[in-house]
Amino acid sequence: MDLSLTGEQAALVAALGDLYGTHASPERVRAAEPLGFDKGLWDQLLALGLIEMAVDEDADHRASEVDLALAAEQQGRAVAPAPVIEAQVAARVLAAVGSPALEPVLAGERLVTIALHPVNGGAARAVPAAAVADDAVVFDGERLLLVPLEGARTPFENVGAQPLADVAVPADAHVLATGAEALAVHEEAVDDWLRLTAAALVGIGARALELGVAYVKERKAWGVPIGSFQSVAHNLADAATAIDGARLLAQEAAWAHDVDDPRAAELTALAFAVATEAARDASYKALHFHGGYGFTLEYDVQLYWRRARAWAAVWGEPAAAYRRAADARYGRTA
Amino acid sequence: MDFRLGPNADALRAEVAAFMEDFLTPERVESYYRSGVSHDPAFTQELIARGWFAAGWSKEEGGSERDPLEMHVFMEELMRHDAPTYANGVSLQVAKAITYGGSELLRREIVPKILRAEVICALGFSEPGAGSDVANAQLRATRDGDDWLINGSKMFTTNAHLADYIFVLTRSNPDVPKHKGLTMFLVPTDSPGFEYQAVYTVSGERTNITFYNDVSVPDTYRIGEVDGGWRVMTAALQDEHGAAFGVRTERLLAEAEAWAQESGRIEDPDVRTRLARVAAETEVSLLLQRRAHWMTETGTVPEAEAPMAKLYSSEALVRASEDLADLMGPDALRSYFDPTAPRNGYVEHMARFALGTTIYAGTSEVQRNIIAQRGLGLPR
Numbered sequence: 001m002d003l004s005l006t007g008e009q010a011a012l013v014a015a016l017g018d019l020y021g022t023h024a025s026p027e028r029v030r031a032a033e034p035l036g037f038d039k040g041l042w043d044q045l046l047a048l049g050l051i052e053m054a055v056d057e058d059a060d061h062r063a064s065e066v067d068l069a070l071a072a073e074q075q076g077r078a079v080a081p082a083p084v085i086e087a088q089v090a091a092r093v094l095a096a097v098g099s100p101a102l103e104p105v106l107a108g109e110r111l112v113t114i115a116l117h118p119v120n121g122g123a124a125r126a127v128p129a130a131a132v133a134d135d136a137v138v139f140d141g142e143r144l145l146l147v148p149l150e151g152a153r154t155p156f157e158n159v160g161a162q163p164l165a166d167v168a169v170p171a172d173a174h175v176l177a178t179g180a181e182a183l184a185v186h187e188e189a190v191d192d193w194l195r196l197t198a199a200a201l202v203g204i205g206a207r208a209l210e211l212g213v214a215y216v217k218e219r220k221a222w223g224v225p226i227g228s229f230q231s232v233a234h235n236l237a238d239a240a241t242a243i244d245g246a247r248l249l250a251q252e253a254a255w256a257h258d259v260d261d262p263r264a265a266e267l268t269a270l271a272f273a274v275a276t277e278a279a280r281d282a283s284y285k286a287l288h289f290h291g292g293y294g295f296t297l298e299y300d301v302q303l304y305w306r307r308a309r310a311w312a313a314v315w316g317e318p319a320a321a322y323r324r325a326a327d328a329r330y331g332r333t334a
Numbered sequence: 335m336d337f338r339l340g341p342n343a344d345a346l347r348a349e350v351a352a353f354m355e356d357f358l359t360p361e362r363v364e365s366y367y368r369s370g371v372s373h374d375p376a377f378t379q380e381l382i383a384r385g386w387f388a389a390g391w392s393k394e395e396g397g398s399e400r401d402p403l404e405m406h407v408f409m410e411e412l413m414r415h416d417a418p419t420y421a422n423g424v425s426l427q428v429a430k431a432i433t434y435g436g437s438e439l440l441r442r443e444i445v446p447k448i449l450r451a452e453v454i455c456a457l458g459f460s461e462p463g464a465g466s467d468v469a470n471a472q473l474r475a476t477r478d479g480d481d482w483l484i485n486g487s488k489m490f491t492t493n494a495h496l497a498d499y500i501f502v503l504t505r506s507n508p509d510v511p512k513h514k515g516l517t518m519f520l521v522p523t524d525s526p527g528f529e530y531q532a533v534y535t536v537s538g539e540r541t542n543i544t545f546y547n548d549v550s551v552p553d554t555y556r557i558g559e560v561d562g563g564w565r566v567m568t569a570a571l572q573d574e575h576g577a578a579f580g581v582r583t584e585r586l587l588a589e590a591e592a593w594a595q596e597s598g599r600i601e602d603p604d605v606r607t608r609l610a611r612v613a614a615e616t617e618v619s620l621l622l623q624r625r626a627h628w629m630t631e632t633g634t635v636p637e638a639e640a641p642m643a644k645l646y647s648s649e650a651l652v653r654a655s656e657d658l659a660d661l662m663g664p665d666a667l668r669s670y671f672d673p674t675a676p677r678n679g680y681v682e683h684m685a686r687f688a689l690g691t692t693i694y695a696g697t698s699e700v701q702r703n704i705i706a707q708r709g710l711g712l713p714r
Contacts, residue, residue, distance in 0.1 A: 001336060001337060001339055001340065001627075002335060002336040080382060213710050213711070216712070217713065227706075231704035234702040234706065236709065237703075240642070241646050241705060242646075244642055245646060248618070248625060251617055270614040270617060273611075273612050322614070324611040325608065333603075333606075334601070
């Protein structure tokens with residue numbers, strides 16, 4: 001067993017920590033609301049090669065799944081307004097089907113995202129990043145399609161200040177794959193998204209917890225720091241334990257994918273469920289222990305409370321992830 | 335990163351599991367349960383014959399030099415198979431403490447006997463009026479020439495009725511802050527003035543209350559400095575902090591899954607959701623435990639991380655046992671080893687067993703204090 005980071009992984013984490021610290025400060029995150037996209041930040045991330053490393057044909061340059069999970073955790077810590085995970089997952093889809101649409105993505109000319117749920121009634125609903133992307137990969141139950149978003153999208157404001165949009169899927173959309181291949185590639189993409197989003201949610205929860213801990217050390221009531229009260233300290237200890245557990249599980253799922261472990265799909269769905277619950281709980285407690293200030297928009301903790309919910313909910317609730325894990329563990333029901 | 339435990343650990347697990355499945359027949363496990371005592375000399379002899387008894391000790395000491403991760407795997411398999419090991423585990427813990435702070439006499443005379451399983455030790459820490467606040471011990475030790483006189487009582491001295499020695503925490507100096515007036519002794523149970531009474535628990539495990547009435551102990555049976563008992567206790571309890579219950583939940587889940595498959599309920603989406611939740615909490619329990627062992631192996635003391643493993647895995651076992659009992663409905667009421675009980679009544683048993691796990695080896699509240707203070711840096 002080895003839970004340590006390689007030198008390269010530690011360098012990646014440090015570089016992203018610095019980059020997000022500069023280009024996704026809480027001020028920048030607020031300034032990007034309500035759309036939830038910062039073009040300056042996005043250009044920095046592209047320049048760092050964060051999308052390319054998910055699909056690089058040269059195995060020496062391609063990031064491992066653990067690398068991507070570590071990067072996603074940093075994104076979550078900053079609640080960074082840039083659709084890194086969607087772009088990485090969509091790029092992998094384009095690479096998997098050998099689409100020429102990958103090239104402009106890697107050149108930074110087009111931003112391609114992915115719809116997590118199949119088309120229903122001619123539309124893909126609540127597609128992440130669709131309010132700012134150029135194209136979306138969409139699965140209609142039979143075919144994997146590439147849909148230009150100009151004129152096809154209806155963005156909507158949302159609790160997480162994310163660039164979400166409903167997407168109308170035209171009958172003549174470009175076909176990337178059909179039949180069993182389309183289904184398999186889309187399932188794989190959803191797994192990738194769940195796994196990386198689990199890591200991002202761990203980052204959200206971990207940072208929210210830090211904000212809560214810092215606040216209860218400073219804030220006094222009845223003459224003592226409120227963090228000395230067991231009702232406060234014990235709740236935060238539980239949240240810290242849950243976040244550590246969620247991080248280990250998200251990293252194990254990423255490692256399992258890297259080594260083709262037969263439990264990879266199950267661990268991925270479990271990691272998403274556990275990370276969603278841990279991030280929601282940590283951000284709730286951190287906000288709550290700020291007292292009335294936590295409820296104001298001036299404190300940063302609310303940024304985390306909203307995204308802990310929204311980043312996960314575009315796919316679905318924890319119970320749905322548990323059922324997905326059960327499908328992997330017990331086989332699908334008839 | 336690598337989440338595998340390694341070929342040595344995997345091979346050991348397979349070997350240990352094969353032996354357990356062979357030796358620990360349902361009849362034997364039932365007899366341990368009915369007796370309430372987690373000890374079987376025949377089983378212990380089998381461990382000794384395989385070099386597994388003092389597996390973490392050096393070869394000169396009679397052990398087999400297993401590393402912390404191998405020991406972790408070994409302990410997991412003991413737990414998974416309900417092996418009767420509590421008296422063994424405690425005795426070895428006491429041997430560690432004697433090695434750490436015992437007199438030449440005790441190290442020469444007692445430790446080799448413990449490592450050959452010729453003597454059994456029990457712990458005398460808690461008192462009727464001091465549980466989690468163990469440093470508040472009131473059982474008195476007073477100087478009596480070259481000897482000490484011990485007076486008072488201890489609670490939860492499990493296996494006192496089998497033990498040859500009790501590792502006892504005493505109040506040697508009542509006039510200094512409570513942590514600074516404690517001294518540890520090894521008390522022979524055949525000492526005049528020592529008595530015990532059985533105390534039975536909800537899980538079926540038997541423990542004892544013990545009484546010390548002018549029990550005389552030679553100074554050579556002191557472990558550590560006079561008034562230095564807290565340091566010895568802390569060192570002895572380091573191992574206990576490794577206590578965690580992920581494997582219990584894993585076994586419980588396996589029984590519930592077998593029930594769900596046999597009854598056809600496995601097709602029910604609600605059943606699947608709930609089983610998968612237990613699978614998630616099992617995985618997290620095991621990961622937190624293994625992280626603590628990995629830290630120990632790589633030279634870092636898991637100050638907050640071991641308490642996280644103990645806290646999470648015990649609370650998860652309580653949640654899982656309650657929820658899986660709910661899932662099975664009235665059948666979950668049928669008692670452990672009752673012939674009409676599904677899966678031998680294991681779920682019924684765990685619902686009771688789980689109660690103790692959030693209490694002993696440091697309650698959940700104590701674990702949360704440690705995590706808050708040492709992990710998060712919150713003020714006392």
